[in-house]
Amino acid sequence: VKRLTIKDIGAILNVNPSTVSRGLKDHPDISIALKNKIKAVAESMHYVPNAAAVNLRKQSSKVIGLIIPEISMYFIPNVINGINAALSRLGFNLLILSSNNSKQKEAENIKICCNHGVDGILISLSQESNNLDHFKIVQDLDIPLVIFDKTLKNQNTYNEVLIDDTNAANTCADYLVKNGCKNILLLLGDNRLDITKKREQGFKEYLISHKIKFTINYATSAFEAKANTLIELGKNNKIDGIFAMSDEIMIGMHAALSEINLTSIKKIVISDGILPKILSPNFAFLKHDGYQLGTASADTIISEINNKNTNSLKTQQYLLTELIFPNNQ
Amino acid sequence: VKRLTIKDIGAILNVNPSTVSRGLKDHPDISIALKNKIKAVAESMHYVPNAAAVNLRKQSSKVIGLIIPEISMYFIPNVINGINAALSRLGFNLLILSSNNSKQKEAENIKICCNHGVDGILISLSQESNNLDHFKIVQDLDIPLVIFDKTLKNQNTYNEVLIDDTNAANTCADYLVKNGCKNILLLLGDNRLDITKKREQGFKEYLISHKIKFTINYATSAFEAKANTLIELGKNNKIDGIFAMSDEIMIGMHAALSEINLTSIKKIVISDGILPKILSPNFAFLKHDGYQLGTASADTIISEINNKNTNSLKTQQYLLTELIFPNNQ
DNA sequence: CTGTTAGCGCGTTCAC
DNA sequence: GTGAACGCGCTAACAG
Numbered sequence: 001v002k003r004l005t006i007k008d009i010g011a012i013l014n015v016n017p018s019t020v021s022r023g024l025k026d027h028p029d030i031s032i033a034l035k036n037k038i039k040a041v042a043e044s045m046h047y048v049p050n051a052a053a054v055n056l057r058k059q060s061s062k063v064i065g066l067i068i069p070e071i072s073m074y075f076i077p078n079v080i081n082g083i084n085a086a087l088s089r090l091g092f093n094l095l096i097l098s099s100n101n102s103k104q105k106e107a108e109n110i111k112i113c114c115n116h117g118v119d120g121i122l123i124s125l126s127q128e129s130n131n132l133d134h135f136k137i138v139q140d141l142d143i144p145l146v147i148f149d150k151t152l153k154n155q156n157t158y159n160e161v162l163i164d165d166t167n168a169a170n171t172c173a174d175y176l177v178k179n180g181c182k183n184i185l186l187l188l189g190d191n192r193l194d195i196t197k198k199r200e201q202g203f204k205e206y207l208i209s210h211k212i213k214f215t216i217n218y219a220t221s222a223f224e225a226k227a228n229t230l231i232e233l234g235k236n237n238k239i240d241g242i243f244a245m246s247d248e249i250m251i252g253m254h255a256a257l258s259e260i261n262l263t264s265i266k267k268i269v270i271s272d273g274i275l276p277k278i279l280s281p282n283f284a285f286l287k288h289d290g291y292q293l294g295t296a297s298a299d300t301i302i303s304e305i306n307n308k309n310t311n312s313l314k315t316q317q318y319l320l321t322e323l324i325f326p327n328n329q
Numbered sequence: 330v331k332r333l334t335i336k337d338i339g340a341i342l343n344v345n346p347s348t349v350s351r352g353l354k355d356h357p358d359i360s361i362a363l364k365n366k367i368k369a370v371a372e373s374m375h376y377v378p379n380a381a382a383v384n385l386r387k388q389s390s391k392v393i394g395l396i397i398p399e400i401s402m403y404f405i406p407n408v409i410n411g412i413n414a415a416l417s418r419l420g421f422n423l424l425i426l427s428s429n430n431s432k433q434k435e436a437e438n439i440k441i442c443c444n445h446g447v448d449g450i451l452i453s454l455s456q457e458s459n460n461l462d463h464f465k466i467v468q469d470l471d472i473p474l475v476i477f478d479k480t481l482k483n484q485n486t487y488n489e490v491l492i493d494d495t496n497a498a499n500t501c502a503d504y505l506v507k508n509g510c511k512n513i514l515l516l517l518g519d520n521r522l523d524i525t526k527k528r529e530q531g532f533k534e535y536l537i538s539h540k541i542k543f544t545i546n547y548a549t550s551a552f553e554a555k556a557n558t559l560i561e562l563g564k565n566n567k568i569d570g571i572f573a574m575s576d577e578i579m580i581g582m583h584a585a586l587s588e589i590n591l592t593s594i595k596k597i598v599i600s601d602g603i604l605p606k607i608l609s610p611n612f613a614f615l616k617h618d619g620y621q622l623g624t625a626s627a628d629t630i631i632s633e634i635n636n637k638n639t640n641s642l643k644t645q646q647y648l649l650t651e652l653i654f655p656n657n658q
Numbered sequence: 659c660t661g662t663t664a665g666c667g668c669g670t671t672c673a674c
Numbered sequence: 675g676t677g678a679a680c681g682c683g684c685t686a687a688c689a690g
Contacts, residue, residue, distance in 0.1 A: 003470060005667055016677045021669055029675055046469040051446035052390065053667035055381035056682050063424070063445070071409050073402040073603075080400050084427060093441060095392070096425050098413060112422060116392070117380035140375040141332060222607045255608050258587040274402075278551045279584050334683060345661050350685060358659055382683035385666050662689075673678080 004047045012041055024049075055117060064301060065113030066094050067123040069101045069150065074247040075290045078272055079149070082294020083122065090302060092119070099126040107134035113143075120144040120301040125151055127193050132157065144304035148297040150195060159304060160316045161297045165195055168286050168321050169202030172243050172268045175284055175323060177210055179266050181241030184214045185232050187225055187249045191218040199245045199270065215239070225252025230260070244269040247276075254279050273324060281327035288321055333376045341370055353378075384446060393630060394442030395423050396452040398430045398479065403576040404619045407601055408478070411623020412451065419631060421448070428455040436463035442472070449473040449630040454480055456522050461486065473633035477626040479524060488633060489645045490626045494524055497615050497650050498531030501572050501597045504613055504652060506539055508595050510570030513543045514561050516554055516578045520547040528574045528599065544568070554581025559589070573598040576605075583608050602653060610656035617650055 006020040013020070015034070023030045023038035030038075041047075055061045064087060068076060084094065095116060099106035106126045113121050114137055121143060132155060138145050139157070148161040176184055186203055189196045200216065207214050217232055219225035225244075229252060233239060242265055244250035250269040257265065268284040269276055272291070276283035296319060335349040342349070344363070352359045352367035353376075359367075370376075384390045393416060397405060413423065424445060428435035435455045442450050443466055450472060461484060467474050468486070477490040505513055515532055518525045529545065536543050546561055548554035554573075558581060562568060571594055573579035579598040586594065597613040598605055601620070605612035625648060 003667095006669095007667075017667085018669075018678080019676055021667095022676090025669085031675065034675085046466050048440075048443045048466070048470065050385070050667050051444055052381050052384035052388075053682090054669085056379070056385055056666095056684095057668050057670090059381075059682075061381065071406045071413070073406045077400045077402045077406065080425075081427070084400070093424055093426065093445065095422055096409075097422065098410070111377070114377045115380055116422065137375050137377070141377060226607060251604075251607055259609070261590055275580075278555060278580055280588070332683095335685095336683075346683085347662080347685070348660055350683095351660090354685090360659060363659085379683050382666090383685085385668090385682090386684050386686090388666075660690090662687105664685100664687085666684090668682090669680105671678105671680085674676085 003050070004042075004045050005050065006047075009038065009041050009045075009047060013037060060119055061117045062092050063095050063116065063118045064092050064298075065109075065116070065118040065121045065123075066096045067099055067106060067109045067113070067121065068096070069099055069124055069126045071096075071098045072248075075272065078274075078290030079294040079297075082291035082296075083298045084294075085291075086295040086298035086302070092302070101126045101128060103128035103130075103134065110134060110138060114138070114141055118143065120146070120305050122146050122148060122297050122301055124149045127190065142308070144301055144308060146297055146301045146304065149293060150193075153194070156314050159300050159314050161293060161300055161319065162316065163288055163293075163319050163321055165198035166202035166205075168270055168288065169199040169243075169245070170206050171321070171323055172270065172286050173203045173206035173210075173212075175268050175286075176241040176243065176266055177206070177212055179241070181266055182212060183236070183238045184212060184241040184243060185229075185236075185239045186214055186216045187229060187242060187244045187253055188216065188218050189246055189249055190220045196245065203243055213238075219249060219252065222248050222252040222255075225249045226255045226259075227252075229253045229256035233260070233262070239265065241266040242268075247271045250283075251275060251279070284326045285324050286321050287324050289319070292319060332379070333371075333374050334379065335376075338367065338370050338374075338376060342366060389448055390446045391421050392424050392445065392447045393421050393627075394438075394445070394447040394450045394452075395425045396428055396435060396438045396442070396450065397425070398428055398453055398455045400425075400427045401577075404601060407603075407619030408623040408626075411620035411625075412627045413623075414620075415624040415627035415631070421631070430455045430457060432457035432459075432463065439463060439467060443467070443470055447472065449475070449634050451475050451477060451626050451630055453478045456519065471637070473630055473637060475626055475630045475633065478622060479522075482523070485643050488629050488643050490622060490629055491645065491647060492617055492622075492650055493647050494527035495531035495534075497599055497617065498528040498572075498574070499535050500650070500652055501599065501615050502532045502535035502539075502541075504597050504615075505570040505572065505595055506535070506541055508570070510595055511541060512565070512567045513541060513570040513572060514558075514565075514568045515543055515545045516558060516571060516573045516582055517545065517547050518575055518578055519549045525574065532572055542567075548578060548581065551577050551581040551584075554578045555584045556581075558582045558585035562589070562591070568594065570595040571597075576600045579612075580604060580608070613655045614653050615650050616653050618648070621648060 007017045009020045010017040023035045097109040146159045151160050217228045219228050244253050270288050271285045273287050276285045335346045338349045339346040349367050352364045426438040475488045480489050546557045548557050573582050599617050600614045602616050605614045
């Protein structure tokens with residue numbers, strides 16, 4: 001089975017391949033009659049242009065590489081949906097690669113993107129990526145790249161789309177304290193992650209300046225977060241407020257609280273809100289909208305692609321977050 | 330900024346482009362000395378082969394199109410991870426497209442895959458896809474295609490990888506009844522979905538033949554499932570067992586039960602097990618392993634790609650499921 | 659061991 | 675209006 005080419009269509013209609021090409025593209029020079037004939041044949045015989053040939057010619061693949069630390073159920077699906085929504089309108093599609101939080105894999109993924117001739121790269125850094133040395137190839141090839149969500153302090157080589165983690169955590173602390181909490185449990189994620197450090201810092205800053213007692217606990221999975229919550233609550237029965245820094249941590253905390261049937265504690269979580277809304281109407285959350293992060297990141301990479309020549313200044317784009325109060329408040 | 334080509338490298342070293350090509354590919358004909366020189370230049374100047382040109386030449390893109398009904402947090406991330414694990418070993422990558430459960434979008438996605446010159450397509454059908462008319466182009470172009478998870482009854486044009494939903498639900502019913510349940514609540518998903526019908530049928534079949542009372546309830550979201558659970562339990566306080574057909578439904582049910590602090594009811598859910606294990610150790614679940622579904626589907630498409638000429642018989646591959654008992658049993 | 663040539667399928671410039 | 679020719683970058687067959 002051989003695929004139909006414009007040459008074949010040309011042979012059928014006794015016209016030159018280039019005429020077929022123009023006919024299919026509605027070139028004004030071609031007569032309407034011939035155009036219709038060409039289109040009819042192409043349609044009926046299921047002609048589909050050879051992507052590789054078109055890309056080669058146009059030097060563009062209409063594909064964006066998306067590199068993420070892991071394909072998890074938390075947050076990522078929303079981000080992808082947001083990216084897709086913004087990109088598909090413009091005819092771009094996604095090559096999705098996971099670095100599994102390995103810097104080496106991330107470097108490989110970057111190479112894969114380059115090899116595939118993507119028009120741009122969207123990347124959220126792996127936890128191991130303490131520098132951007134492995135990005136050099138992207139610069140050499142002059143491929144537009146945007147870092148989103150998980151990034152590196154003080155890099156100014158690439159555009160960024162993110163939330164202000166420190167400030168978000170600060171807001172969460174403010175919420176609990178304003179609601180009378182005097183003894184707060186901080187349930188944080190993997191303490192090697194930059195995002196964990198920032199959220200911890202923002203939260204602690206507020207508590208310290210307001211002289212509020214707190215306990216810090218780290219967990220690397222929902223399962224661990226559940227176990228740790230039970231342990232911490234067992235150790236200290238004065239705890240009256242909990243901060244969960246992510247959906248993953250929150251789901252563990254929720255399981256723990258629901259197991260011991262404890263509802264009196266104030267809770268706040270940084271989340272896109274889907275899980276908190278379902279699991280309990282009593283969660284307050286700081287909405288960190290993955291979908292919006294996706295669309296904003298996509299928009300940024302697109303405008304970079306369109307202004308590839310003009311070497312504009314790189315910027316940090318901080319998304320707004322919003323405090324959502326629980327139903328009972 | 331122009332990308333380096335083998336022609337450029339050839340010019341630098343005063344050799345023919347084809348020599349460079351062979352040198353980079355470790356062709357035995359090229360002298361080691363020259364090979365090293367070529368590789369050194371390529372490395373130092375960050376040469377990366379033009380994918381479009383290679384694809385055009387080789388008539389292969391090393392890309393698999395993945396079309397799914399929606400990018401949700403349930404199940405899909407595992408499937409993608411499984412597919413990736415199997416594919417990346419072989420140098421294949423994924424173009425991921427969501428049909429948003431629309432048949433028209435699914436048809437568009439199929440076209441996008443064809444346009445991008447994917448080497449194969451993995452697809453889980455949208456709920457609207459009541460026939461496969463829109464797959465015609467795939468056959469015309471002779472692109473390998475495998476349907477996984479969500480499929481159509483009695484199609485035998487494409488290979489399939491799936492679980493036996495009817496039987497899985499049957500096993501769940503057996504579990505609850507053997508554990509003494511006399512009054513069972515079936516929490517099902519969207520009743521327009523084939524998967525819902527099959528699981529309902531399998532479950533009901535068993536209950537009817539064992540003369541057990543039951544109530545059926547449909548929900549199209551976790552949120553709805555939660556509300557409905559509360560309603561059904563309010564209407565009938567004899568309910569002693571609940572079947573949730575998916576993670577999404579289960580999370581709603583769990584929220585409901587935890588809100589009214591009801592732990593006595595037996596529960597079973599069809600799930601990959603991650604959420605049940607976290608949310609409550611008292612869930613039994615029929616393990617439907619997304620990761621395994623992914624690897625099996627990927628393996629199938631790969632072998633189809635490799636045996637493209639031999640028009641082998643199409644098969645249904647049913648994955649094994651496993652009943653996992655709760656901790657307290 | 660290395661160079662020459664041709665062609666993958668398409669789009670574009672130039673000619674008629 | 676349409677055809678002819680060229681080149682995008684790479685590889686494989688054929689020479690030598």
